[in-house]
Amino acid sequence: MSQKLQVIKQEVIGCEKCDLCKTRTNSVPGKGNFKSNVIFVGEAPGRNEDKNGEPFVGVAGKKLSAALDEAGVSREDVYITNIVKCRPPNNRVPTSTERETCQEYLKQEIAIIKPKIICVLGNTAFNSLLGGSEITKFRGKLVLKENQLYFLTVHPAATIYNQELIKVLNKDILKLFHLITELKNNKKVKIDIDYTS
Ligand code: URA
Ligand code: SF4
Numbered sequence: 374m375s376q377k378l379q380v381i382k383q384e385v386i387g388c389e390k391c392d393l394c395k396t397r398t399n400s401v402p403g404k405g406n407f408k409s410n411v412i413f414v415g416e417a418p419g420r421n422e423d424k425n426g427e428p429f430v431g432v433a434g435k436k437l438s439a440a441l442d443e444a445g446v447s448r449e450d451v452y453i454t455n456i457v458k459c460r461p462p463n464n465r466v467p468t469s470t471e472r473e474t475c476q477e478y479l480k481q482e483i484a485i486i487k488p489k490i491i492c493v494l495g496n497t498a499f500n501s502l503l504g505g506s507e508i509t510k511f512r513g514k515l516v517l518k519e520n521q522l523y524f525l526t527v528h529p530a531a532t533i534y535n536q537e538l539i540k541v542l543n544k545d546i547l548k549l550f551h552l553i554t555e556l557k558n559n560k561k562v563k564i565d566i567d568y569t570s
Contacts, residue, residue: 375407377485381478385458386426391474393459393467399426403454403482410489410553412482413437415455416497416528417467423460428453429529436529436539437494440546452486454479456501472501483521489556491521492549495528503568513545514565515552522556522564524549 382402388394401418404427413429421431429437438448457467457475467475483491491502499505503516508527516523526545532538555562 375485378403378407378482381481381485385478388458388478391457391459391471393457393461393471396462397459398423400458401426401428401455401460402458402478403452404428405448405452406450407452407486409450409452409486410557411451411492411524411549412486412488413451413453413492413494414479414498414502415453415494417455417457417464418460419464419530420460428455432533433528433530436532436542439539440529440543443543444547444550446546446550452482452488454482456498466497472497476501489522489553490515490549491523492546493523493525495526495531497528499525511566512541513548515562516566516568517564518568520569522562524552 385400385402388400401422415429418428419431419433422428441448441451456479457471458478461467461471493499493502496506496508499508503518503523505511508525512526514525516525527538527542529542532542552562
């Protein structure tokens with residue numbers, strides 16, 4: 374792992390900057406390949422993640438892994454993290470204060486990894502990173518903001534009781550890696566939403 378990411382990981386593990394530190398079992402730093410072309414950003418750790426200290430290791434994580442598998446991508450090849458690094462009690466949505474307090478870590482993860490695309494998983498990440506809402510309307514789209522590309526899709530947890538959304542997630546992840554291949558080959562990609570214009 375990159376030295377700088379290792380430093381952030383240790384900071385997250387010991388972080389007491391917001392009240393979520395009081396109720397967590399373990400902080401959950403981002404995990405994965407620091408050379409990844411893509412960072413997946415979820416909402417917050419759930420019960421399993423809080424227990425293990427690793428992101429997306431519960432049922433939602435299985436859905437994400439399955440979608441990656443279908444696209445022929447190994448979890449080891451990508452980097453996975455969350456908007457907030459500690460579990461909110463009863464899995465409530467993290468407050469804006471908690472998100473703002475935690476955002477420095479994500480900013481640093483992005484600055485170090487410099488992903489070609491940030492994959493936004495669900496409404497909380499969509500709202501925190503791009504001020505958006507109604508992810509089901511905007512999923513599948515490629516967004517440009519301040520020189521960074523974002524790809525929008527549904528949260529893997531939303532697919533747990535919804536077979537239709539599993540297909541949507543799998544299809545989106547396939548498109549995501551297709552876009553990454555195009556970018557690696559210096560091909561032009563179609564930007565659906567441009568926040569800079
Ligand atoms: N849901 C998330 O948003 N993040 C995780 O790490 C696990 C479940
Ligand atoms: Fe620190 Fe983020 Fe955990 Fe709050 S959620 S204690 S800011 S690591």
